[in-house]
Amino acid sequence: MVSTRHHPRQFPEPATPASRSTKCTPAKTKSTSISKVRSRPTSPTGPASSAVVDGANTANGTVIAKPAPLRRKRNSTRAASTQTYTHTIDTLTILWLSVSLPLVFWDIGYVVLRPHSMPGGKFHSPVWIPYGLYAAVDYLYGFPAWNNGVGFTAAQTMLNVIETLMYCYYLYILAVRGKGTGWIAKLWTQKFSTTTGTAVTVKGQGVAFAVLVAYAAAVMTVSKTALYWLNEYFSNFENIGHNSVSTLFWLWIVPNGAWLVFPSWMIYVLGTEIVAAMNEAGYS
Numbered sequence: 001m002v003s004t005r006h007h008p009r010q011f012p013e014p015a016t017p018a019s020r021s022t023k024c025t026p027a028k029t030k031s032t033s034i035s036k037v038r039s040r041p042t043s044p045t046g047p048a049s050s051a052v053v054d055g056a057n058t059a060n061g062t063v064i065a066k067p068a069p070l071r072r073k074r075n076s077t078r079a080a081s082t083q084t085y086t087h088t089i090d091t092l093t094i095l096w097l098s099v100s101l102p103l104v105f106w107d108i109g110y111v112v113l114r115p116h117s118m119p120g121g122k123f124h125s126p127v128w129i130p131y132g133l134y135a136a137v138d139y140l141y142g143f144p145a146w147n148n149g150v151g152f153t154a155a156q157t158m159l160n161v162i163e164t165l166m167y168c169y170y171l172y173i174l175a176v177r178g179k180g181t182g183w184i185a186k187l188w189t190q191k192f193s194t195t196t197g198t199a200v201t202v203k204g205q206g207v208a209f210a211v212l213v214a215y216a217a218a219v220m221t222v223s224k225t226a227l228y229w230l231n232e233y234f235s236n237f238e239n240i241g242h243n244s245v246s247t248l249f250w251l252w253i254v255p256n257g258a259w260l261v262f263p264s265w266m267i268y269v270l271g272t273e274i275v276a277a278m279n280e281a282g283y284s
Helices: 091-112 130-137 143-147 152-177 183-192 207-234 245-280
Strands: 051-059 062-067 086-088 201-203
Touching: 086 207, 091 152, 091 183, 091 245, 130 245, 152 201, 152 207, 207 245
Parallel strands: none
Antiparallel strands: 051 062, 086 201
């Protein structure tokens, strides 16, 4: 039999279990809320010298300042300046357009109304009688090209329509913006009399765009005419090779050469003005 150790004291009676309360009192916990402290800048336009303090970014309990993003300072005193484009009208350009545009309209009508505008057609006389001679010099305007279905003549005529409309737009803007200034009379007086005056200019809305349109039209004219000449060269002068030298010179080279010389002059004059305006604006 195993004997138990004798305890000098008796174990106390077990206490009666206390009744649990129905309400649980939560323990008080110490919580620290993290707040963001935003300091106000001294001036609304000053640099971002203030800092946004984020309590989450701490080191050893020390709050670390987080710099605010920099903002570019706007110069409110800067005033937007606008300049009105001033176009100097060239007399030779106006004279050339005054002569060439009616001739181009005449040419467009002849090509579009073929074969009725050709010799023997119902519309040939009296408007297009001179084309009877030219059609014998340049077969592109005569029956050989028409009977063979050559489309080059009509194709270059469609380009004539586009560039003619561009030239007309240029003249229209000059007429509208120069209304009341008498620039036509001034242009004539300046260039064709002993009186010397200042440059005849026109300015206003749309003038700059009109100058650009006229420049592009002149480039089109030169390019199209050069293509017309190169077509004859690379086709072994198929349409004009039957002419004598004098006939070819007076009835083909001289009239067609004018559409190389004067539009090239327009390219020079208008291009020089456009470049000068760009340099003045700082776009060198």
